[in-house]
Amino acid sequence: MNQPLLEVENLRFRFRGQEQDVVQDVSFRLGRNETLCIVGESGCGKSVTALALMGLLPQDSVQFGAGRIRFDGETFAPGDHDRIAKMRGDRMAMIFQEPMTSLNPAFRIGDQIAEAVERHRNCGHAAARARALEMLGKVGIPAPEQRFDAYPHQLSGGMRQRVMIAMALANDPELLIADEPTTALDVTVQAQILELIAELQAETGMGTIMITHDLGVVAEIATNVAVMYAGQVVEYGSARSIFENPQHPYTIGLMASVPSLTGPRRRLSTVPGVVPAIGQMPEGCRFSSRCPFAAPVCAARPDLAEQDPGHRVACHFAPLEQTLERSA
Amino acid sequence: MLSFVARRIVIAIPTVILISIFVFGLQKLLPGDPILAMAGEERDPETIAFLREKYRMNDPVWVQYATWIKGVVTGNLGISLRTNQPVTELIAQKLPVTIQLALMALVFALVIGIPAGILSAVKKGTITDYVANVVALSGLSIPNFWLGIMLILLVAVKWQALPASGYVPPGEDLWLSLKTMLMPAFVLGTALAATLMRHTRSAMLGVLKSDYVRTARAKGLAERRVILRHAFRNALTPIVTLTALLFGELIAGAVLTEQIFTIPGFGKLVVDAVFNRDYAVVQGIVLVTAMGFIVMNILADAAYFVLNPRLRKQ
Numbered sequence: 001m002n003q004p005l006l007e008v009e010n011l012r013f014r015f016r017g018q019e020q021d022v023v024q025d026v027s028f029r030l031g032r033n034e035t036l037c038i039v040g041e042s043g044c045g046k047s048v049t050a051l052a053l054m055g056l057l058p059q060d061s062v063q064f065g066a067g068r069i070r071f072d073g074e075t076f077a078p079g080d081h082d083r084i085a086k087m088r089g090d091r092m093a094m095i096f097q098e099p100m101t102s103l104n105p106a107f108r109i110g111d112q113i114a115e116a117v118e119r120h121r122n123c124g125h126a127a128a129r130a131r132a133l134e135m136l137g138k139v140g141i142p143a144p145e146q147r148f149d150a151y152p153h154q155l156s157g158g159m160r161q162r163v164m165i166a167m168a169l170a171n172d173p174e175l176l177i178a179d180e181p182t183t184a185l186d187v188t189v190q191a192q193i194l195e196l197i198a199e200l201q202a203e204t205g206m207g208t209i210m211i212t213h214d215l216g217v218v219a220e221i222a223t224n225v226a227v228m229y230a231g232q233v234v235e236y237g238s239a240r241s242i243f244e245n246p247q248h249p250y251t252i253g254l255m256a257s258v259p260s261l262t263g264p265r266r267r268l269s270t271v272p273g274v275v276p277a278i279g280q281m282p283e284g285c286r287f288s289s290r291c292p293f294a295a296p297v298c299a300a301r302p303d304l305a306e307q308d309p310g311h312r313v314a315c316h317f318a319p320l321e322q323t324l325e326r327s328a
Numbered sequence: 329m330l331s332f333v334a335r336r337i338v339i340a341i342p343t344v345i346l347i348s349i350f351v352f353g354l355q356k357l358l359p360g361d362p363i364l365a366m367a368g369e370e371r372d373p374e375t376i377a378f379l380r381e382k383y384r385m386n387d388p389v390w391v392q393y394a395t396w397i398k399g400v401v402t403g404n405l406g407i408s409l410r411t412n413q414p415v416t417e418l419i420a421q422k423l424p425v426t427i428q429l430a431l432m433a434l435v436f437a438l439v440i441g442i443p444a445g446i447l448s449a450v451k452k453g454t455i456t457d458y459v460a461n462v463v464a465l466s467g468l469s470i471p472n473f474w475l476g477i478m479l480i481l482l483v484a485v486k487w488q489a490l491p492a493s494g495y496v497p498p499g500e501d502l503w504l505s506l507k508t509m510l511m512p513a514f515v516l517g518t519a520l521a522a523t524l525m526r527h528t529r530s531a532m533l534g535v536l537k538s539d540y541v542r543t544a545r546a547k548g549l550a551e552r553r554v555i556l557r558h559a560f561r562n563a564l565t566p567i568v569t570l571t572a573l574l575f576g577e578l579i580a581g582a583v584l585t586e587q588i589f590t591i592p593g594f595g596k597l598v599v600d601a602v603f604n605r606d607y608a609v610v611q612g613i614v615l616v617t618a619m620g621f622i623v624m625n626i627l628a629d630a631a632y633f634v635l636n637p638r639l640r641k642q
Contacts, residue, residue: 054546056542056545056546085548086548087548088545088546088547088548089546089547089548089549090548093546094546096539096542096543096546098539101538101539101540102539102540102542102543103540103543104540104543104544104558104561104562105540105562105636105637105638106561106562106635106636106637107558107561115547115549116547116548116549119547119548119549120548151637151638153637153638164543167543167547168546
């Protein structure tokens with residue numbers, strides 16, 4: 001197997017002044033041309049994980065634990081801001097959830113893209129402009145020459161997200177992190193944006209981390225899936241194995257909460273309760289406070305252990321069905 | 329842009345009319361009769377009657393207002409009851425002095441206040457932030473007259489580095505003019521610098537949390553560029569408004585500073601006119617000051633137009 005583009009091992013950090021880690025021992029790997037989906041409900045640590053990888057968390061308020069990141073063969077610590085800063089916007093790029101507010105309202109969109117190019121390519125303004133125009137065309141903005149001079153408020157949300165994508169991909173990054181890029185958009189536009197990212201990925205071979213809580217999106221684009229709960233990865237594996245054979249009670253709960261178009265109509269299933277706040281997380285398995293199968297053993301933290309090749313689950317009862325049958 | 333400014337000017341017209349009525353009404357309501365003051369000790373009824381006729385005090389109020397406003401429109405603000413000089417001439421003499429003082433004070437305020445505000449926002453919660461805040465608070469709480477006197481004692485008397493008081497027109501000797509105005513401008517500017525610093529700080533704190541600043545960082549831009557270009561540009565709007573209002577305040581509020589440094593400016597004119605019940609002068613001054621505020625506001629609006637693309641035609 002060839003070397004993966006990105007390997008994250010035991011990423012762990014907390015915000016200064018807090019008792020518990022926000023993100024605990026998160027590990028995953030991502031190959032070129034692959035898409036890793038990080039799923040979980042709001043507050044599960046998906047976005048902060050991404051921001052930490054990009055070095056975008058406020059440096060003085062975050063304390064990193066051990067853990068390491070290997071990016072394209074280079075290994076460094078997650079808190080190595082200087083190292084990450086050199087790659088940010090160049091070899092790794094990010095797009096965000098809020099296209100309406102993520103562009104600077106005071107500057108022309110073309111200049112905002114060109115700025116990213118100029119910064120990393122040491123090229124003149126004319127070359128940067130040419131590249132920005134090329135990118136605007138690539139992301140499907142009609143009449144790039146005219147749109148170059150537009151201000152963000154003159155564009156729709158979908159168009160703005162296209163501009164964000166153009167900006168992120170202007171320097172041909174090897175890694176793209178997309179933090180819920182379609183959440184704020186209309187359903188029809190959502191599909192267009194996902195398709196656009198997929199197309200550009202096929203063209204450049206970049207690895208993509210897609211953060212989402214939309215399992216429909218996951219089913220469509222994921223190569224691998226990491227299910228996060230309360231700052232921990234509770235289940236990790238290929239999209240196929242996660243969808244066909246979910247093992248963690250939380251993953252099963254998430255799957256069950258997706259409304260079905262076929263079969264009898266019934267109340268939507270939900271996972272009861274909410275994610276506990278930092279400082280009130282149960283010791284051991286953080287899902288135990290909401291888990292229907294919780295037992296005394298859950299006070300000890302389960303390892304993210306391999307169930308099947310490539311499919312890891314952090315649950316004492318995994319494989320769940322067999323364990324339950326045995327105990328019945 | 330032009331139509332935008334034109335619209336602002338049209339909107340300002342009712343305000344100006346209202347102000348003129350207010351200014352005119354104010355002097356009618358003020359206690360004391362200027363005619364009695366002019367007639368002298370004897371209060372000779374004939375003289376009083378003559379003066380009333382001369383200053384058209386016997387006309388109905390609205391006729392008096394109409395006469396006055398007609399003069400105002402043609403640049404005639406009346407004649408000082410005390411010095412017999414035209415009010416327009418008096419104002420034209422004194423206003424440039426105060427404008428020079430206000431401009432120089434504003435330069436001090438901007439040069440100190442804005443960088444200090446940016447710095448304390450960026451370094452929020454650190455020693456730098458606290459020091460900047462303490463200095464700003466001192467700037468706000470130290471009275472101008474005290475700081476002025478202390479500076480005169482130290483800089484002018486002890487070091488003999490700058491002239492202690494007076495005024496030299498810039499046309500006469502630019503260098504000496506600037507030197508003479510330096511201390512008063514500094515005294516006037518420091519208090520404003522504190523206000524500007526606080527506002528810059530809070531505007532920057534708001535903007536630094538915004539999504540587009542995060543985007544700028546995600547692009548890999550240097551932190552300096554993120555702050556000075558992406559953040560500061562968007563924090564400018566409230567700063568521009570404040571600066572425009574502060575400038576108006578400077579013109580009206582330079583009274584104390586002008587007294588301390590014996591600068592023959594607008595402030596001194598106001599004080600003298602009020603003490604002498606020189607109504608024509610008071611009226612003229614209030615009117616000109618109010619107009620100044622309106623002009624500054626229109627300029628601030630025009631500046632928004634440049635700063636905020638969302639205001640421009642879509």
